[in-house]
Amino acid sequence: MKDSAIITLIKKEFLSEWRQRYALNGIVLYLASTIFVCYMSFGLKTGTLNGPTWNALLWIVLLFTATNAVAKSFIQESTGRLLYFYSIAKAESIIISKTIYYSLLLIVMAIIGLFFYSIVMGNPIQDWPMYLLIMVLGSIGLASALTMVSGIASKAPNSTSLMAIMSFPAIIPMLLVIIKTSKSAMDGIDRSVYMNQVLVLVAINAIIIAVSYMLFPYLWRS
Template sequence: MLLYVVSTVFVCYLSFSLRRNQLTPIVWNTLFWIIILFAAVNAIAKSFSQERHGRLIYYYNLCSPQAIIMSKIIYNSFVMLFLAGVGFVFYAFVMGNQVGDMGLYAICIALSAIGFASVLTLIAGIASKADNSATLMAVLSFPIILPMLLMTIRLAKNAMDGLDWSVSNDEIITLLSIDLIVITLSYLLFPYLWRS
């Protein structure tokens, strides 16, 4: 997955390399988040479909569904934090760093990594029950993840411009609350998915 992110960033770098000076901050920011979004969908789609049937039954006997969804969310959050962090460092390295306020940008990356991970984990669980899970994963997750993506891009833009933190309070609170809602819902709903 790391290779996926790095090569995507590199492809973007090469495609933009002729006109680097035309790369406005908005394009820079949006491009980064789109790369992260696709990396997240690809990374997390595997979290259920990759497990073999026997192992799922083993888990089923071993522990409660709540424990499984929470551990999957935590694991995926760490994967996403790692991917987004390394992705950002590499992206800033090749495309030039345009961020004004690194602290806020880091918070933004952390919040969105956790949010993406928790939304996509539940969707991956849903999609893995169907037959053509790869297509279904994309169709189900993109509209659901869009509000989060929009908030993230707005917050990241504030961080890039180096605006005062009080300006972005709204966005941080909204992102946090969406994260919380999504995690609670996954916790409550997953047992029903797990049974089938």
């Protein structure tokens, strides 16, 4: 029963996003324009950015894109709609469905961002499979953390400002692990050297999802 509720809620998220395609188009435009502004600001020619800077700048762009994309997960929901969800679905189903949906959304945005970024900034990635794996894990981690923060912020006044204030302390440690691990994959270092960092990233994601699953019902009742 819970599985069917999660699937139904995920479909609802997709339909809602499709009906408001301007929001999705806005996210893509924000991503592309941010990358272009970075390119113009640095005044670079393709391929002249050193590896660590290239990697860190990419993840900073993806971080701000993720914040803009996920911020609306709970904040956009009206009080009446939240009350309706409260009456037809369990809190666990709601948080899991939103986490899955925004994880998929951020994975797609990350791939699109990497495509645009590679065009204007060059592409020094040597270990593509591992870099894409880290990008998927990073997107899931950012989506999980930001979805939970959005749920907390939606319960308070000035939720948009609170979302920005609360999100960065929660995701900065994760972002540091993502940048360090993806840099190793980008350089083509032997995977056994940094596999423990990949496992740390997997553990962080698991902890965030588990904490959201356990604590969100208490937040939902309020």
